Amino acid sequence: MSETLHAVAIEVNGKRREAQVPARLSLVDWLRDELRLTGTHVGCEHGICGACSVMLDGEPVRSCLMYTVQASGHRITTVEGLAGPDGSMSVLQDAFCETHGLQCGYCTPGMLIAAQGLLNSNPSPTEEQIRDAIGGNLCRCTGYQQIVEAVRLAAERMKAK
């Protein structure tokens, strides 16, 4: 049985992308398998782990809980979109490296998106607000301490700029 294909036009990291997709193709599968933007990780595929977090029109959402067809006409930012145009790391990404905010790295793209979403709306978050913002993202290595530290360091540096 061939599935109906739907035409979509989605802005991904500032670039307009067009495709024909079956309705059941999740956004994360499209980003990874079709666009080869494999920075976004796919973990649980049912909205628990947060590894697949991307920004939809500037707000963090789970890309495993959206079908690609639903993103048509919208703006997506993946972890690849956080770096500068020359590939240089963002303040937040640098802070994760410096504080050892990652070990295996599986949760990192989701953590970065969640933390960047927080810093965009709240440049001086408290520790509680940081923990709340990454509360939907599971990390099995770090124990979260260094991740919280990374977000705090990034917030300080962004303010100093």
Place this chain on the structure above:
Amino acid sequence: MKAAPFEYARAASVAEACALLARHGDGAKVIAGGQSLVPMMAMRLVRPAFLVDINEIDSLKFVKIEKDAVRMGACTRQVMVERNDWVAGRVPLLHEALAWVGHVQTRNRGTTGGSLAHADPCAELPLVAQVLGAKMMLRSGKGTRALDAEKFFSGPMSTSIRPDECLEEIHWPVWPERPMGSAFTEIAIRHGDFAIVAAAAQVALDSGGRCTRAAFGLGGVGGTPLAFPKIAAHLLGTKLDDKTIESAASDAAKECDPGSDLHATKEYRRHLAGVLAARALREARERARDAR
């Protein structure tokens, strides 16, 4: 963990959504934020043949503050309600409950109407709707009808929405009584997960500190969220001392019929019901006293 194939249409208006639902009948399902439906489809617990997407219908996204009620469109994102200070002032219980609903990423996408229509008996928003007696406005090609929360929730993950109907608006009652206090609390495996048991309470006091209005309820202890209007009526006229509250909470726990699963036995759930109902009522009372 991939959804089975389905047909899809993005509705441009509520009328179009209703027409699609009428045409595709039982196999059709409305998708709003998808934060519950998409995982269920991924696990193939549900297999709708046709999804009617209402995410692009702007007329379903609004919050209107009125004298007796806060009205909101069914597709209003949870985050929009959470950030609305007017809602926090008028329906504080709803505002408090939202902090327990999922995580930032799911509240950015999840909708108030979607949570109600999904009707998980452990979910926060259905409990608040049941406790406050929210009104659900349903639309179909034949017209509109209003359903009280009590009639709306019919069982676990079941509502009285007919296959050709779409939840259009929710009216959350505003209590005019002052001082008034509300509280929401729950026990979950992890903050943001579905509750094992949740409790919500709202009370109003007169100038002498006597209770003039009270409502409370429990989630996770039956097929639908439960409210206890008859037990709450016994609180009226009292000063809501701890003993009165504990007796009401224990009466409520006795009325619950929880089930057992791998997270909690029914005995533990019933125990939590009494503890959490008392905690919510005490907290609501303290907030009402502080507001004097």
